[in-house]
Amino acid sequence: MGLLSSRMSITRYQVTGQLNGSVHETVYQGLKQHAIPKIEDDGSEASVGWTSFETPYAPDFEGYSFVFGTDMVFALRIDKKSIPPKLIQKHYALYVAKRLADTGRHYLSGNEKKSIKDHVVNTLVQRIPATPNVYDLVWKYDTASLWFFSNLKAANEALETLFIKSFNLQLIRLFPYTTADRMAGLSDKERDVLQKLEKSGSEE
């Protein structure tokens, strides 16, 4: 689901800190450096990187194409290979049968079975293409806010990690406590009360 979807999910963030130098150029460099690789790495199970909003399957940030009005719009892409368990089971069974036939033995040791399973998984990972998942984001630099178009835990964690690596800025996820503490304009006294708050029923 993304910015152009008919239904969307949004996780809100506050961006802490400022970029040095030209904002667009610094973001461009960060995006380019941590873009999703154009050529798939056959051996890895997953790869994570930035991609462009307009052409998510051919990342291109040239000409600051990620700038829309005063905002920046681009996407996180996670390419993941998922091997169906039944496929692993089938290839494992075939491999075990072959090994038993080749060696004339009736059983295999635990270590041998584990090594066969690892071999089967590694072989299948090489052969199966990765499935791309694209999650759009809108970064409103002026207000230090960012909207990420997914509520999935793994996607949000990947975003937080890649964002700090790319731009050296931290993302603070806005949930009830952080929204109250950072966005609501509470006074110091009110913030002290907030720290001590307990669930309403338990205060009586």
Add this chain to the structure above:
Amino acid sequence: MLDIAVAYNRYKFLGNEFLTWLWFMIETDQSSFRQHDPDLVSLTVGNRLVLENTHNNAKETVTIKGDNASLEEGLVALTKGAAVTEIHLSYKTGAQTWKFSLKGESLNISNLKLPETGPVETPDDLEGVVLEKVYLIEKVIGLVNNLFSHFIHLRVSDTWQNQTVSRIRKWATSN
């Protein structure tokens, strides 16, 4: 500053109390929302409401679904000490309508349906549509932020414990 994971779990209840208060306000004093959003025509509960009651480590969940579902069961759950954990809302300003769900523990927005925007027929249309969508999303995020901000100021004041909690209970039992 609290550790983020600790803060998330420690203060989950604040989001649930916010949604409970929001439902109460929608039903009893909706006009007061206009001071936070002058464009607001109406804010109503949509087709889903989830409440949870946790007692002695046992969790009871009440889910009400459907476009014209009666919310009575939810009110009964409130009187037993439950709180709203998820609410589907319909927000109207003039001729535009937004529909979305809010989760208490995360304040995440899901299932957001924006008012109709122009189609993207050529690459040149894209920027205009993106800017329009961003504007429409900003409206709904602004509404949630303003309402939560109003709630949290009330929640850290004495008024919450002295008046609001009993008003919510009275409303739940009188319906």
